[in-house]
Amino acid sequence: MSAQSSGSNDNLLAGLTYVIPIVGIIILVSESMKNNPYLRRHAVQSIALGIVLFVISFIIGLIPVIGCFTPILWLAVTIYYAIQAYNAKEFTIPVVTDFCKNQNWI
Numbered sequence: 001m002s003a004q005s006s007g008s009n010d011n012l013l014a015g016l017t018y019v020i021p022i023v024g025i026i027i028l029v030s031e032s033m034k035n036n037p038y039l040r041r042h043a044v045q046s047i048a049l050g051i052v053l054f055v056i057s058f059i060i061g062l063i064p065v066i067g068c069f070t071p072i073l074w075l076a077v078t079i080y081y082a083i084q085a086y087n088a089k090e091f092t093i094p095v096v097t098d099f100c101k102n103q104n105w106i
Contacts, residue, residue, distance in 0.1 A: 010038055010039055011088050013027065013039055015083065016082070017043050017045075017085070018042070018078045018079075018085060019078055019079065021047060021050045024043035024046045024047045025043075027043040028040070028044070041106045042085050044106045045096060045097060045100060046081070048093075048099065048100050049078075049093055056070075057073070057074055
């Protein structure tokens with residue numbers, strides 16, 4: 001079952017969840033938004049992606065030369081998925097989306 005956007009506000013909120021993680025948490029807590037499948041999918045995916053990126057960045061950050069590039073990697077990944085969500089493109093994040101679906105979060 002694919003969740004479709006119901007308007008430009010949904011697209012904007014979905015895109016913001018990837019750039020500003022607190023937006024995803026607000027969506028999941030808000031009574032009016034948490035039942036929207038499109039917003040819920042992106043909120044859960046963005047929070048899970050944020051956790052994965054944090055762990056990867058921490059591990060890579062321990063390597064002196066490569067570690068300085070982790071903020072650039074983080075920014076590039078989050079902006080890419082934010083643009084995809086804003087444009088209402090149907091996408092999956094490798095490993096993250098499957099994990100969220102297996103946990104019945106989306």
